[in-house]
Amino acid sequence: ASIARKVTREEPILTYYWGPTAVIGRYNLVRLEMPAYEPEKFVCLTDPNCENPQLSDWKPGEVAVAVVSELKDKAPNVTAFLEKMTVPNDAINAVLAWGDEMSASPEETANYFFENYPEVWTQWVPEDVANKASKSPTWGKPNRGRRDMAENSPRLLAQVFSGEFPDFIDTRELRITIDEAFNWVVIEFGEALEIAFLPVLHLLNAIEDFLLWMPWWLVIGIIAGLGYAATRSWKVTGAIAAMMFLMGFFGMWEPAMATVALMLTATLLAVVIGIPLGIGMSRSDRMQAGMLPVLDIMQTMPIFVYLIPFVMLFGPGKIPALLATIVFAVPPVIRLTNLGIRQVDPEVMEAVIAFGATPRQRLFSVQIPLALPTIVAGINQTTMMALSMVVIASMI
Known part of the structure; x- marks a missing residue:
């Protein structure tokens, strides 16, 4: 919230952050590079009694994918896919920011990623699979506003008979409007309110x-x-x-x-x-x-x-x-x-x-x-x- 407020009001900010995160992609923040992580320097940097502190980045976190041995033996293609599946932080930040701004569902966010970052995901699969997948007509096109009742009537009927309340409209436009209105209030009146209080x-x-x-x-x-x-x-x-x-x-x-x-x-x-x-x-x-x-x-x-x-x-x-x-x-x-x-x-x-x-x-x-x-x-x-x-x- 503090980062969003500072950036929205166009105030200078220097902050620690973790990644990936939608905040970085949404506000186009720049990470200041530091010297690579070295255990000795990092320990000295965090020790108030150290006499000669030197800069060191934080210890990078590692994320690994584990599969059971049966899957590795029975589905080598899936295992190979998981071994190749890596996504740069910048891409994840941008995709998360888009999903946050559009109030998109996880499926729509994934579609947006596949449409806009083919250079990333095409490295995960064979060329013929990538060519077939790239022809999907639904990527990056979230349904917004009122739904087409005729087109979605089978889905609505299924929801009624399943006990689920029918999804007649998409409220994302309203949520986005409220967010924009609140940001406008922060920009226009934030400083005056601080002075008033x-x-x-x-x-x-x-x-x-x-x-x-x-x-x-x-x-x-x-x-x-x-x-x-x-x-x-x-x-x-x-x-x-x-x-x-x-x-x-x-x-x-x-x-x-x-x-x-x-x-x-x-x-x-x-x-x-x-x-x-x-x-x-x-x-x-x-x-x-x-x-x-x-x-x-x-x-x-x-x-x-x-x-x-x-x-x-x-x-x-x-x-x-x-x-x-x-x-x-x-x-x-x-x-x-x-x-x-x-x-x-x-x-x-x-x-x-x-x-x-x-x-x-x-x-x-x-x-x-x-x-x-x-x-x-x-x-x-x-x-x-x-x-x-x-x-x-x-x-x-």
């Missing part, structure tokens, strides 16, 4: 720096104190303090503080966003009707789904991790703020209105205070959701 990044970095600046024993004391205030249990408080101490004991203090900072920032921003939205839902039935299906979808989507669009827009880093955590964690506080305000006793509201309270006074002096236990429960759930998402978001 810089204050959020500064807030996250400030909280993380503050936690790392504080003495470790003070951080443990504060977190343990919060645990005691929430549970009124010395056992739970002692367990919290012990677990925090063990994180530092095993050399994980800085990553732990980074996790705490990300969770705190995400929770804070989710609350700042969620409570006003919940208040708006409580005051508008139309807004509630529109928001509830969205919240249902947000709470049923797999966690990893939240990471993909943010990584494509911003690349790996703290901003996509934070934004994905906020989006994942915000639904509970929205729901419970709306629920708490709507459940305020109607008789209380009638009395407040009778005393001539303004809508602002009713909201801030009556509804929110009475709904506060429910809102706090929503904040608690949002905190737990943020903590669960932070573990996944740490991968980016």
